Amino acid sequence: MEKEYDILVIGSGLGGLVSALVLAKEGLKVCVLEKNNQYGGNLQTFSRDKLIFDTGVHYLGGLSEGQNLNQYFTYLGIMQDLNLKKLDENGFDRITFDNDEIEYPHSQGYENFVEQLSKIFPDERENLTKYIQEIQSICNEFPRYNLIGKGKYNDDILYINAQKFIESVTPNKKLQAVLSGSNFLYAGVANKTPLYVHALTVNSYIQSSYKCINGGSQISRLIIKELRKYGAEVYKHSEVNEFVFDDENILKSVKTKTGKEFFAKKFISNIEIRTTLDLVGQERYKKSFTKRIYDLEPISSCFSIYIVLRPNTFKHFNYNYYHYRSEDIVWEKSLPDEVRWPECYMLSSCSSNQDPEFSESLTAITYMEYDEVKEWENSFNTVAEHHERGRDYEDFKQKKAEQFISEIEKKFPDLRSHIEAVYTSSPLSYRDYIGGYKGNMYGYVKDSSNPLKTIISPKTKISNLFLTGQSINMHGILGVTIGAFVTCSEILGKEVIDERLMEVINKN
Numbered sequence: 001m002e003k004e005y006d007i008l009v010i011g012s013g014l015g016g017l018v019s020a021l022v023l024a025k026e027g028l029k030v031c032v033l034e035k036n037n038q039y040g041g042n043l044q045t046f047s048r049d050k051l052i053f054d055t056g057v058h059y060l061g062g063l064s065e066g067q068n069l070n071q072y073f074t075y076l077g078i079m080q081d082l083n084l085k086k087l088d089e090n091g092f093d094r095i096t097f098d099n100d101e102i103e104y105p106h107s108q109g110y111e112n113f114v115e116q117l118s119k120i121f122p123d124e125r126e127n128l129t130k131y132i133q134e135i136q137s138i139c140n141e142f143p144r145y146n147l148i149g150k151g152k153y154n155d156d157i158l159y160i161n162a163q164k165f166i167e168s169v170t171p172n173k174k175l176q177a178v179l180s181g182s183n184f185l186y187a188g189v190a191n192k193t194p195l196y197v198h199a200l201t202v203n204s205y206i207q208s209s210y211k212c213i214n215g216g217s218q219i220s221r222l223i224i225k226e227l228r229k230y231g232a233e234v235y236k237h238s239e240v241n242e243f244v245f246d247d248e249n250i251l252k253s254v255k256t257k258t259g260k261e262f263f264a265k266k267f268i269s270n271i272e273i274r275t276t277l278d279l280v281g282q283e284r285y286k287k288s289f290t291k292r293i294y295d296l297e298p299i300s301s302c303f304s305i306y307i308v309l310r311p312n313t314f315k316h317f318n319y320n321y322y323h324y325r326s327e328d329i330v331w332e333k334s335l336p337d338e339v340r341w342p343e344c345y346m347l348s349s350c351s352s353n354q355d356p357e358f359s360e361s362l363t364a365i366t367y368m369e370y371d372e373v374k375e376w377e378n379s380f381n382t383v384a385e386h387h388e389r390g391r392d393y394e395d396f397k398q399k400k401a402e403q404f405i406s407e408i409e410k411k412f413p414d415l416r417s418h419i420e421a422v423y424t425s426s427p428l429s430y431r432d433y434i435g436g437y438k439g440n441m442y443g444y445v446k447d448s449s450n451p452l453k454t455i456i457s458p459k460t461k462i463s464n465l466f467l468t469g470q471s472i473n474m475h476g477i478l479g480v481t482i483g484a485f486v487t488c489s490e491i492l493g494k495e496v497i498d499e500r501l502m503e504v505i506n507k508n
Helices: 014-025 070-075 112-119 122-141 155-159 162-169 172-180 195-207 218-231 274-280 287-295 372-378 391-408 425-436 476-492 494-507
Strands: 005-008 030-033 046-050 049-052 085-086 095-097 100-106 209-212 233-235 240-245 249-256 261-269 301-309 320-324 346-353 360-369 419-425 466-467
Touching: 005 014, 005 162, 014 070, 014 218, 014 261, 014 476, 014 494, 030 261, 049 360, 070 476, 095 172, 100 112, 100 195, 100 301, 112 122, 122 162, 122 172, 122 195, 155 195, 162 172, 162 195, 218 233, 233 476, 240 274, 261 274, 274 287, 274 466, 301 391, 301 425, 346 391, 360 372, 360 391, 372 391, 372 425, 391 419, 466 476, 476 494
Parallel strands: 005 030, 005 261, 030 233, 095 320, 261 466
Antiparallel strands: 046 049, 085 209, 095 100, 240 249, 249 261, 301 360, 301 419, 320 346, 346 360
């Protein structure tokens, strides 16, 4: 007889893994299929020169005791085993600008956030307090943000624009830029990004900010360990390329590239929503829905450099830099103008195990449009399926890396003298490893003028197919984790999820 699972999860990004574990804990027979050599989607890490680098997760928020991500991870059974280091409480993020020596801190703790910025902007204390209160107020409107909340959020808050809100808080242009300065975390778009995206993203980091020691892949490893404890099966090198339906339009199985067939009662797709749509077959959906999905604007992709440093030469900093050429471009993405690129970047440091006073590596990320690598888009390259992209591509990346390092040297003038080696990733790397459309970092652009267009239900027209992951709703570790619990609510019922999470709350 053919083996049939209760739940089959396609894709092992965080949304898929969390959904699988929540359901496995309820006694369901669960299977997860992953196309790559490594589980975890954006949680994947890679090793170069015996050092570990993160591809997507550089720091986490809300992990202190009693905070939301801590409670979700406690329920999943992984919190106690995470290897974490708290970032600088008086400035986990530093916003900086060309020709301005001040490092503007985003600090941990609501009062401390106000206090540290008030030292630089003494006349703005009241406005900063108002900003912090409004951020908390928006977050409290979302029931699952606090694990269990009352009712449903008021749709009106979806229409508030983040940039306009920040401009309404203070007339001080520099402070506006500082409060918006970490918008790289959600790839903020001028006049489009809704306030709720800004609030839900930055709030948890203000509560607490941590770095994963030895990379974010520990999260996926711990979840998979728990999955196996509950009897779930997890397979890599298993790319799904066909959905099989019965005569009543019910999904009955999926087939992988290697020809294996997996049967299940219910399915969760954690892969890019366009890919899911193609596998289902557009004819099974209303044209208005498929048009809506294909009209979504992908969030920009990025170019990253991973710098291996010579031992004990570069002082470690326990925070992240968000640097901009000027305060005027905080909401404007870097243009593909070769001369001006990159106009902004995020820079993080990893301390040495031998001497924590020094850094062993740096990671720097900036925006890059997919069109810049379009000429190589027919190439595909991962560990599981290795293909060279050619000399021209390597030359392109090297030229961009040199340009990027030159920009960082404006802040750290002797950086090159500390560099042992440099590695890079482009939008094609993000496309192939993470599966994002055109290598997009965080799914699709949310638009405050039409917010409901980009909020997609985890339920689909196929009665036994559900969706999860960053292309559905919120991105980020917290956003995707919450999204997975929402998906599971559709399968198990909201009451069951509420009951499980209430047990966690009551224990604290």
